[in-house]
Amino acid sequence: MKLLGLEVASPGQQLAVVGAVTAAGLANALAITIVSGAAQSPAGAGVTTLLTFAAAAVVSIGANRWASHRLNALVETGLYRTRVRFFEKIERTELRGIEAIGPTEIVDRLAQNMAIISAAASSIGRVMQALSIVAFALIYVAFLSPAAFVVIAALQIGALLQFRAAVNRTDAILRNYDAARLRFFDRLMGLLRGAKEIKLSRARSRDVRAEFAAASAGLRDASTRFDGLIDDSYLFLNAQLYLVLAGLVFVLPQYVALADATLSILLTTTLFLWGNIEGAIIGYPAYVQAAQATEALASLERRLDGAARKVSVAQEAADWPGQPGPLELCGVEYAYPASPGENAFRVGPVDLTVAPGEVVFIVGGNGSGKSTLLKTLTGLYPPTRGRVRLGGVTVDATTAAAFREQVSLILADFHLFSRTYGLDVSPEQVQPLLRQMQLAGKTAYKDGRFTRRDLSTGQRKRLALVLAMLEDRPILVLDEWPADQDPEFRRHFYEVLIPAWRAQGKIVIAVSHDDRYFHCADRLLVLDYGRVRA
Known part of the structure; x- marks a missing residue:
């Protein structure tokens, strides 16, 4: 009543x-x-x-x-x-x-x-x-x-x-x-x-x-x-x-x-x-x-x-039904709803296959669709055309939630929660990563939370990367992550972290404008107003 x-x-x-x-x-x-x-x-x-x-x-x-x-x-x-x-x-x-x-x-x-x-x-x-x-x-x-x-x-x-x-x-x-x-x-x-x-x-x-x-x-x-x-x-x-x-x-x-x-x-x-x-x-x-x-x-x-997902929780796959394998984008497009009298902005079509242990850098100017492409290939936006596949299994309404749990993503507008929700880790697991990210002394991990989050933008990005490394998922996607780092740590990111992830067999996709480090990637994907140019 x-x-x-x-x-x-x-x-x-x-x-x-x-x-x-x-x-x-x-x-x-x-x-x-x-x-x-x-x-x-x-x-x-x-x-x-x-x-x-x-x-x-x-x-x-x-x-x-x-x-x-x-x-x-x-x-x-x-x-x-x-x-x-x-x-x-x-x-x-x-x-x-x-x-x-x-x-x-x-x-x-x-x-x-x-x-x-x-x-x-x-x-x-x-x-x-x-x-x-x-x-x-x-x-x-x-x-x-x-x-x-x-x-x-x-x-x-x-x-x-x-x-x-x-x-x-x-x-x-x-x-x-x-x-x-x-x-x-x-x-x-x-x-x-x-x-x-x-x-x-x-x-x-x-x-x-x-x-x-x-x-x-x-x-x-x-x-x-x-x-x-x-x-x-x-x-x-x-x-x-x-x-x-x-x-x-x-x-x-x-x-x-x-x-x-x-x-x-x-x-x-x-x-x-x-x-x-x-x-x-x-x-x-x-x-x-x-x-x-x-x-x-x-x-x-x-x-x-x-705007809710069209399948019930009971219909969603509990775990990813396939094995970690190549990430494939097959004619993937995403189009935003068009305003009256205007053409809808769209990204794609994109055809891309990234194998485990491969690193792809995405390059493009402002408004080229880089963030939209990242949200689409990570399952946050369902593609309006084409399909995303991982290990030969298509991402659809029933597998999207399980697919997203194969991805660690740090967007430009990322959010740090007050607690490490979803992670059951000990201080002994976290402390070495804090030292590696040069955050020891800046913050610590205690009682399921970091003691400080009021850090600089670059330090907060490093803290977000610590969480992504603790998740240890097969796909790592980063949106201009090095942009707020000092030159020393930027070099550490490209010359130490990326090779380590490649050796671990991770799929790494990163938006980057550091042309002096383009050699660290296996391929470059150039976007120009939603279109793949190279």
Whole structure:
């Protein structure tokens, strides 16, 4: 069963929450009745009356507390399940699909929208409690005076319908707010990632500041419009209270005989009733925002599903079904989706066979398609035409995951995790590699993690290479790895590491622009705007 759009609990669990809220409302109404009766005849209010009132108060508070805590627990359980489900979907989404959606939207949806839903849980609990109290208070009013009940109920229903109509108009505003928040977050991430470039140019800084201010203004305007609409509706509801009070005091007694005591109780009950209506109204916008946040999550989930791998985990090969052997690219092409009126950029066709123990350097200018080719030959991008084979076995939807586990890859935008996930290695295995990479004293390996990762770019690349060497896979693919190394270690890479990998029988494919070391490769593959030129 769903709550706030989340699969959170069984019908029985949610029914228990509704039952507790109902009990709280009934106990609250009983407490009002007891107090009203005692106020009219203080002499008759004895210990039994006091104890009954105390019991009603305890039940009301206890049931409200249990319902609030349980409701929060159910929503947080639903959010936990949603996060886990999203992790699984992101893990199964093709890399190109994740790139198309963009990290900004994914992070915003899974952080900001879930925070909105989490915060709404308490508000929804208060709304449910207030509505329960309102329902039983109205029953008490009907018992005191059916005519007063008609007046109050009619005005209340009219006010609530008007408020709901106003809230429904907030849907477009909330969508604008959601889009404005994405733009703001995108500009914020650009500001943080480009801090060095911004500091090098005051003109660039001014332009970035202008875009950041515009995105912030869009966020402000959308939020202001939403809050203004809710406030106006809330004030209209307050105006309705004056109408109810005027009707009870100045109009109703002209047509219906009411005792002074009854009128006094009606006024007290009405004020109490309206206080709970205000509580429900204040909490309702949180529900509207939570519903919009849930729809945003559902939209992201649909996009992830559309870009997910087309086979189930059960259909995927557990291990690579072939033997390590030559890596073959047979007429491989990869084409990006084309924008309207533009030609799609494509890489290929590429025909290439690399035997174990062979080293291939890929050369090409910026935008020639080198990184795209690396992602395609390593199985991160499924080729739009042609096929990739390893040891005579074709890489397809069922073998792609197992094939990728034959490859160690360090792209230019590589990421170092906080832990060595997927590797069960000891410090004794890691330390010699750290010394070889001249990282001993810079960082160490302890408790499944490196003690320092805030290193220079070249040192972080060496640390990534340490992990690749620990994986010890038959294929090693490097994207301009030596570019950030000092001359001494660059020479070490070409003249020591590459021959060692060749001797181990590894397939080594590296993007390189160091023409003085081209002799270290068995072949050069030259790319020019996606085409193989030599």
